[in-house]
Amino acid sequence: MFEATKVGRSVSKADYKEQQEELRTQLLAVQRDLRASNVPVIVLMSGIEAAGKGEVVNRLNEWLDARGVQVFAFWDESDEERERPRYWRFWRGLPPRGAISILFGGWYQTPIEHRFRGDCTDAELDGELNNIVDFERMLTLDGALVVKFWFHMSESVQKARLKELSRDDRSRWKMLPDKSKFSEHYAAFEQVAERVILHTDRGISPWYLIEAGDRRYRDLTVGKTLLHAIRSRLAESGTEEPQNSLVSPDLPSSLSAQITVLDQLDLSRSLSRDDYKRELKRLETEINELAWMAYNSRRSTVLMFEGVDAGGKGGAIRRITNSIDARLYRAIPVAAPTDEEKAHHYLWRFWRHIPRAGYITIYDRSWYGRVLVERVEGFASDAEWRRAYSEINRFEEQLVDSGIILLKFWLHISQDEQLKRFKDRENVPYKRYKITEDDWRNREKWPQYRDAVNEMVGRTSTRHAAWTLVEGNDKPYARIKVLRTICETLSQALKTTPLPTAGYVPCGDKRINGERKSS
């Protein structure tokens, strides 16, 4: 597939000069239109060594208005990155709407290197490439434009270029520690590259193969391609995928056919005051010890709470935060997004708070807002919340794959119990702040929320990230169930061998995942 990048295309100096000026003007114009749009532009720079990716980036920096372009290289991982799921660093580099991020290598770098070095099989590489396709689709559907460049040239041209670089004072080759020499294995590397490109060349995020032998040809082609890509994207009316108009199966109208998972909860469950006190004391001690053990073995934990209004989320969370050393956790109350958050994919604001190795993040409400309040209130379009189920599943899978212990709680109460609590809140001074007009309004949409929750649980209670549904009418019972579930899960998870490098699992190393998943 690389034949077209070995034909020796070039551009004369005079042609370059003339076309460059025109191109530059158009790029600046399209960038102005971009800024006024909702589109974030992600440019990936990949290709064989010595193709001049850095030179191209410098050229684009020269042509474009620097306000609105950010460049990210992913070659030098910090421990804050290493201690989190693999994709955390990429999320950090995603552009806000209206801006451009240029990513060196991006998410392709590691899988290619691993396969090239034989650290994984073709099948394992394909698995990772599927993840990438999903990731790029998610970004694209959210409005992003993904432009992927692959720079290539023939073996003899590469050899000559490398020789030239080794003579050049300005080259970084002299300074860098000796890396495995891709160039000495041209054919093998090309084979891996072809597999990667073939599997990830999709209509929504195509690869552009660029012959890199002639610098002027290379730079002009990249500039024109980028210009055209942005221009067409801005001309599109929308990027919604055609959706199946039916969300859930069409149900018979008998009552027994419309039971939800929530109806199956036995809300009469309760705990005596003595049992509660005894269990609470025991579990508070245990959860603190487990939190320290998790810290010492560098395992991270994400605790996520959703539930009916007044379902007891706050109380359950406080029992946890009262027990655990305040140095070890961060509680994130999820409220209205900031403008920086609004300018990104909706998962971005949750990625921000993913804990470092050994720490705990507690989300009070979460990414499930997309398929709950945003669905019911119409804040998200049909297409948006429908595709969110699989986006959420992939997101949680990444957390779990990186070694994070993930627990998701739904705190449920009956409609009668909710009414009782609302009234109680209005009567107790320090609880009054918790009750708002919104709560009463949401209450009227109980049936819609019931359906949304039922579908949410059905679609997102996966093997790697199951929901824990909590019968919440009796607060003591609910709190103990939450604490006990956390303690049991943590103590089970901590029995397995800790990951060698938490937060990073190369595509080939499924063995580690397997061990952890079996726990």
Place this chain on the structure above:
Amino acid sequence: MFEATKVGRSVSKADYKEQQEELRTQLLAVQRDLRASNVPVIVLMSGIEAAGKGEVVNRLNEWLDARGVQVFAFWDESDEERERPRYWRFWRGLPPRGAISILFGGWYQTPIEHRFRGDCTDAELDGELNNIVDFERMLTLDGALVVKFWFHMSESVQKARLKELSRDDRSRWKMLPDKSKFSEHYAAFEQVAERVILHTDRGISPWYLIEAGDRRYRDLTVGKTLLHAIRSRLAESGTEEPQNSLVSPDLPSSLSAQITVLDQLDLSRSLSRDDYKRELKRLETEINELAWMAYNSRRSTVLMFEGVDAGGKGGAIRRITNSIDARLYRAIPVAAPTDEEKAHHYLWRFWRHIPRAGYITIYDRSWYGRVLVERVEGFASDAEWRRAYSEINRFEEQLVDSGIILLKFWLHISQDEQLKRFKDRENVPYKRYKITEDDWRNREKWPQYRDAVNEMVGRTSTRHAAWTLVEGNDKPYARIKVLRTICETLSQALKTTPLPTAGYVPCGDKRINGERKSS
């Protein structure tokens, strides 16, 4: 001074219960008022070991509305933090306006530990404490409320508490690696604590000494103190310090008495095309090599560009970014702040982008906006821009002290040259985007800007961070001067021994600073 914390104060269970409910209601009420205000609240928790700082934080988490409270512990430094100036991690934890951050130890932790361990002298400790006072004053003047708690108790009570903790299953003492035992040197620690408290107990940010022997007394006192502090702060009309009404010396009206540093620039300086080409090639090679050397020796660089509109900042920056490997630098064009940025001290948005060890950040416009455009256009109040000079000096001093190589450029052109360039920009298509109505408007304020620049250079061209004024009428001359200045400074700085741990200099280790400063 600690006598009052050893008298054995306590609160009965019944009293606690009654007062707690009332306190909680009031705290929530004041928090609502706070949210609607412009005030960020910073709560520092310090004190002797085993005083129960963690317990107090948990209690506050229980009493307050979690939306609007963030807790930060600074015991476990990540390499991203270690590789930046010491205060970078504190800036990360500063609350936005209307919210509360609770900081364990905060900026007091390290100086106390160092002095206690004998790593620095009393005089050196005092130096660091002066920095702290300045820092807290800066935050306070920006509208922040700083509430500092010191928890204390008698030696015998502490001994008993430690014994109790070592028996307690929930305590972290069992899990933590053995730290130097503060408790075994009660008197010595108390002596350091007294020095620290005495030197940093200012009207704008007083210490509150809390007897920590009785948990109920301790928690209620903290809660009530915090409540009162926030309430009084919100009741205040403003926090402006009385200002001297005169900014600069009152000048005689003769022309020769009103020369500015800018008038002394010889704007006729120029470079021939041949000289330019030759020098450019040489310097481009050199700067790239130096950037790699700096990377290898983990020295960071901050390049900052200010200048007259159309003064040639963009062109000068592009010559740098074209030469340096794109993996090594990040260019930050400073435009309008985001709402997250607006919710913090104006320096916060620049702290965000401080480079990690070995990297380069290029600021296109900078923190000097405060004393330039914000001063001239009246975006900042008189008091705000007047105190900004010393805030900026302290900020830059911190950068340099941490090992960062800092260069500040002012690109200057004459009024005639500016007019020529404005017209030129309007005629060249790809330059047109650079010229706006604002530029023409600013031009009319040339005399005000001239005065502002003159004062800025006078007040902020310090020994550790001098301005480089660039004669910009001839672009080749200006670009070469910038490149040459960078190369000379870098190569000089890199000759000195690299810091043992870049980004962290304990208060006692002036030797390292001395070495670096002498370069």
